[in-house]
Amino acid sequence: MRKERCFTWRCRITIGFFLACASFLPLAIKAFPRPQQTNAKEDLLTLPGEIGRSGGRLVISLRAEPKTLNPLTAADAPSREVIGAMQGDLVHINRATQLTEPALAKSWKISAGGLQYTLTLRRGLRFSDGHPLDADDVLFTFRVYLDESIHAPQRDLLIVGGKPIAVRKIDAQTLIFQFAKPYGVEERLFDGLAILPRHLLQKSYEEGKLAQLWTPSTPPNEWAGLGPFRLKEYVAGQRLVLERNPYYWKTDTKGNRLPYIDELVFLFVPSADAQVLRFQSGETDIITRLGAENFSVLGRQQRGYIMTDAGPGLEYNFLFFNLNDLGDKLSADLTRKQKWFRDPKFRQAVSAGVDREAIVRLVYQGRGSALWGPVTPGNRRWVNAAIPHSPRSQERARALLKEAGFSWSSAANGESTLKDSDGKPVEFSILTSSSNADRTKMATFLQDDLKQLGMRVQVVPLEFRSLIDRVTQTKEYDACLLGLASFDADPNSDLNVWLSSGGTHLWNPSQSHPGTLWEAEIDRLMEQQLATPGYEQRKKLYDRVQEILAENQPMIFLASPDILAGAKNSIANFHPAILEPYALWNVEQLYFRNGQENATR
Amino acid sequence: MTRPRKLIRWLVLLVVFHSIIAGAGFFAPYDPVEQDRDHPYFPPMRVHFVDAHGHLHQRPFFYPLRLREGSFDQYEEVTASAVPLHFFTRGPAYRLLGFVPSRLHLFDADGARIYLLGSDAYGRDQLSRILFGGQVSLLAGLLGAAVTLLLGALIGMAAGYYGGWRDELLMRAAELFLALPWLYLLFALRAFLPLAVSPLEAFILVVVVIGMVGWARPARLLRGVVLTVKERDFVRAARGFGASDLYLLRRHILPETASVLLTQAAILVPQFVLAEMTLSFLGLGVPEPMSSWGNLLASLQQYSVLVSYWWMYLPALAIVPFFLGYLGLASALQERTGDYKMEEKSSWSPT
Numbered sequence: 001m002r003k004e005r006c007f008t009w010r011c012r013i014t015i016g017f018f019l020a021c022a023s024f025l026p027l028a029i030k031a032f033p034r035p036q037q038t039n040a041k042e043d044l045l046t047l048p049g050e051i052g053r054s055g056g057r058l059v060i061s062l063r064a065e066p067k068t069l070n071p072l073t074a075a076d077a078p079s080r081e082v083i084g085a086m087q088g089d090l091v092h093i094n095r096a097t098q099l100t101e102p103a104l105a106k107s108w109k110i111s112a113g114g115l116q117y118t119l120t121l122r123r124g125l126r127f128s129d130g131h132p133l134d135a136d137d138v139l140f141t142f143r144v145y146l147d148e149s150i151h152a153p154q155r156d157l158l159i160v161g162g163k164p165i166a167v168r169k170i171d172a173q174t175l176i177f178q179f180a181k182p183y184g185v186e187e188r189l190f191d192g193l194a195i196l197p198r199h200l201l202q203k204s205y206e207e208g209k210l211a212q213l214w215t216p217s218t219p220p221n222e223w224a225g226l227g228p229f230r231l232k233e234y235v236a237g238q239r240l241v242l243e244r245n246p247y248y249w250k251t252d253t254k255g256n257r258l259p260y261i262d263e264l265v266f267l268f269v270p271s272a273d274a275q276v277l278r279f280q281s282g283e284t285d286i287i288t289r290l291g292a293e294n295f296s297v298l299g300r301q302q303r304g305y306i307m308t309d310a311g312p313g314l315e316y317n318f319l320f321f322n323l324n325d326l327g328d329k330l331s332a333d334l335t336r337k338q339k340w341f342r343d344p345k346f347r348q349a350v351s352a353g354v355d356r357e358a359i360v361r362l363v364y365q366g367r368g369s370a371l372w373g374p375v376t377p378g379n380r381r382w383v384n385a386a387i388p389h390s391p392r393s394q395e396r397a398r399a400l401l402k403e404a405g406f407s408w409s410s411a412a413n414g415e416s417t418l419k420d421s422d423g424k425p426v427e428f429s430i431l432t433s434s435s436n437a438d439r440t441k442m443a444t445f446l447q448d449d450l451k452q453l454g455m456r457v458q459v460v461p462l463e464f465r466s467l468i469d470r471v472t473q474t475k476e477y478d479a480c481l482l483g484l485a486s487f488d489a490d491p492n493s494d495l496n497v498w499l500s501s502g503g504t505h506l507w508n509p510s511q512s513h514p515g516t517l518w519e520a521e522i523d524r525l526m527e528q529q530l531a532t533p534g535y536e537q538r539k540k541l542y543d544r545v546q547e548i549l550a551e552n553q554p555m556i557f558l559a560s561p562d563i564l565a566g567a568k569n570s571i572a573n574f575h576p577a578i579l580e581p582y583a584l585w586n587v588e589q590l591y592f593r594n595g596q597e598n599a600t601r
Numbered sequence: 602m603t604r605p606r607k608l609i610r611w612l613v614l615l616v617v618f619h620s621i622i623a624g625a626g627f628f629a630p631y632d633p634v635e636q637d638r639d640h641p642y643f644p645p646m647r648v649h650f651v652d653a654h655g656h657l658h659q660r661p662f663f664y665p666l667r668l669r670e671g672s673f674d675q676y677e678e679v680t681a682s683a684v685p686l687h688f689f690t691r692g693p694a695y696r697l698l699g700f701v702p703s704r705l706h707l708f709d710a711d712g713a714r715i716y717l718l719g720s721d722a723y724g725r726d727q728l729s730r731i732l733f734g735g736q737v738s739l740l741a742g743l744l745g746a747a748v749t750l751l752l753g754a755l756i757g758m759a760a761g762y763y764g765g766w767r768d769e770l771l772m773r774a775a776e777l778f779l780a781l782p783w784l785y786l787l788f789a790l791r792a793f794l795p796l797a798v799s800p801l802e803a804f805i806l807v808v809v810v811i812g813m814v815g816w817a818r819p820a821r822l823l824r825g826v827v828l829t830v831k832e833r834d835f836v837r838a839a840r841g842f843g844a845s846d847l848y849l850l851r852r853h854i855l856p857e858t859a860s861v862l863l864t865q866a867a868i869l870v871p872q873f874v875l876a877e878m879t880l881s882f883l884g885l886g887v888p889e890p891m892s893s894w895g896n897l898l899a900s901l902q903q904y905s906v907l908v909s910y911w912w913m914y915l916p917a918l919a920i921v922p923f924f925l926g927y928l929g930l931a932s933a934l935q936e937r938t939g940d941y942k943m944e945e946k947s948s949w950s951p952t
Contacts, residue, residue: 267803293905429797
């Protein structure tokens with residue numbers, strides 16, 4: 001009401017002046033970008049870093065359409081990437097330092113026994129629709145995440161020692177989280193758990209419709225979040241447009257409210273090559289998830305953009321054999337092959353015969369690192385440096401095979417064939433995803449490496465979904481080459497891969513009890529580190545896990561690509577990190593050097 | 602008089618091209634699947650006779666390449682050390698025409714590797730791969746054409762000769778075959794086959810598929826020819842003397858269709874070579890590491906290869922002389938039969 005009156009008053013006085021200056025006004029705005037000032041009552045987070053200029057429209061391509069904007073059901077990478085820019089969490093992991101930082105929670109305290117966490121929320125915060133945030137929203141959020149009927153993927157992390165975390169409200173700003181057992185993840189737990197607006201969602205939750213809510217086509221006024229951007233427009237098959245959240249709770253050191261950019265546009269561009277073309281033609285401003293070959297193409301023809309190699313990422317590529325215990329369903333052919341696959345010496349021999357250095361050099365053009373364990377050199381805090389980086393050795397591979405009872409027979413043309421103890425030739429096929437040229441290339445190198453050991457290997461490129469179906473459902477395959485990317489540096493992000501009951505325990509997923517002694521030991525160690533507070537203790541346990549994996553080679557780790565990204569020269573504060581969402585982790589600080597010129601583009 | 606010479610010219614050309622491909626083991630300096638991991642995407646090397654100082658050499662030679670400083674994919678010649686080429690040397694073992702074991706190669710470079718047409722992502726010699734890949738593509742084209750013509754001739758002759766409901770049935774089947782979306786059916790078919798097929802199985806599959814798809818057109822053509830031939834006087838006369846159907850088809854009708862069959866063959870072979878290339882390009886042909894002209898081109902599906910390494914296009918050029926040869930042969934054949942018909946007409950029409 002007061003605002004309106006003020007407007008008319010000013011209107012009357014200035015209308016003549018305004019008309020006179022109307023034609024100069026746009027110029028004036030361009031010359032003096034007006035940052036949004038902040039209110040002293042708000043408890044805002046001040047980010048260090050370069051001071052930017054407001055305005056502009058940042059365009060980035062997305063591999064696929066986000067399936068949902070609902071953080072409770074999002075499982076695909078595009079959805080997670082979009083939601084990351086729209087939602088806020090209590091405690092956040094800084095993607096550059098890989099350490100936790102206060103976010104919506106101003107501070108937290110962990111009790112002496114590690115069982116009780118007291119979090120204090122910032123004062124005066126508002127959702128993107130202007131509704132204030134308080135402890136009730138947090139209570140509601142955790143109730144929803146823990147609700148079994150919602151099937152939130154984050155739920156597993158909130159169950160400690162078989163019991164869900166208990167959340168209590170002390171006052172509007174303070175909450176206590178109670179654990180049944182000490183929890184090794186500590187405050188990292190809160191990263192990525194988007195705090196939900198109770199005022200918008202409670203009704204649907206009570207009606208049991210929450211999981212279906214918030215698709216990309218949701219009207220923007222039915223949506224609210226605590227991230228730097230809020231929903232503006234969605235055009236199916238083309239783009240998702242986010243606009244600046246005027247209530248965002250971060251400022252720069254000069255007190256300007258972040259984010260700097262007015263609009264964030266996600267274009268849906270399915271193929272990696274098409275993304276490169278869009279970036280090259282200037283249609284998109286930032287490109288991430290680049291392959292090494294496209295990176296060097298862009299690097300060679302630089303036209304107004306800079307390319308950055310952020311260093312080794314967390315993706316690990318590996319070969320694994322079908323070690324599933326299929327009982328009667330097993331075909332005779334696979335039974336025979338599993339006799340080799342189950343022998344650790346066979347797997348060690350394959351590992352010894354693989355030329356990892358060539359993979360890094362030829363597949364990643366040197367922009368990657370060879371791997372002997374699942375933790376990449378990019379993950380400096382958790383990698384076990386003691387794991388031997390044994391170079392390729394055909395002699396050792398042959399010695400191991402001989403020990404395991406294999407022998408060679410040579411054909412007339414000089415090629416030798418590896419035979420098992422029953423005199424059968426060693427032949428198997430490797431599945432790869434046909435859409436991933438890098439992995440198909442790796443498989444072709446493996447094929448040649450193993451041929452030199454006398455194994456006859458066929459490479460079978462398969463469409464990704466049918467490949468996953470074969471590996472996890474029908475289990476009709478010999479071996480498979482895949483890659484996984486941990487979303488966090490913490491070992492718990494890969495819990496599902498190492499626990500024998502995990503669905504991503506690829507070589508033998510979802511076992512009711514561990515099939516081998518070493519799998520049982522990994523299970524024990526992983527569960528132990530989950531309940532152990534303190535980095536040193538947990539590191540010791542996880543180091544042992546890495547040792548067991550390197551020894552038994554259920555996965556033959558091959559190589560890890562660097563995180564490669566590029567951005568237009570005009571974009572400042574561009575510092576891609578090796579953690580998802582690579583270039584967008586500091587999206588609130590990105591800005592255009594030439595200010596608002598981009599807004600009119 | 603000039604016409605037969607034209608025909609012979611095209612034939613000789615084709616025989617030469619085919620011999621080069623058939624003798625791939627001899628003409629290719631290296632094993633097509635051998636990887637040289639130190640030299641991926643090496644550009645084609647130049648063969649010199651005159652060195653950097655202007656001296657003429659007796660033997661052709663080449664300069665090894667090295668990365669230009671400050672670059673990661675630009676190469677320059679190291680003019681300090683010329684590597685001479687040797688001819689008719691002993692190299693990696695191969696089997697000539699698939700039978701005769703041999704080690705004789707046209708040229709070699711003293712243990713150093715020369716890439717006349719560059720190398721691919723795995724450091725495999727592109728020249729050797731094109732030559733060996735030609736064996737797969739051309740053989741698939743030739744065998745596919747043979748299968749097609751055999752089927753087409755049998756079905757077309759049966760339809761034309763017997764007529765009636767048999768004709769109707771066969772011709773409707775032919776139309777159905779022409780109307781099917783083959784490429785998509787093939788993708789579906791591939792999904793039913795076992796995951797890993799050996800190169801030989803994949804090759805047979807390609808040949809059978811190509812051969813089965815193409816029979817409808819020649820069948821319709823032959824049916825037309827048979828329809829006119831079977832009404833000719835000498836056929837009627839033979840039938841009047843009590844000749845059996847089989848005898849008539851073999852002795853009187855088949856020879857009349859020979860020229861049509863030959864022309865069809867000359868047109869179908871390049872078409873089928875192209876069909877094999879399409880299948881391999883889409884990953885339905887012979888698997889890696891074996892090469893065929895189609896899967897050599899498959900790497901061009903990547904944007905980075907498309908814009909960075911021009912020599913990866915060369916396999917596409919390899920088919921040009923073959924296409925020219927076959928199409929020239931087809932037109933020469935057609936002209937010849939045209940003449941033959943003219944002569945026939947002029948000598949027969951007065952009576």
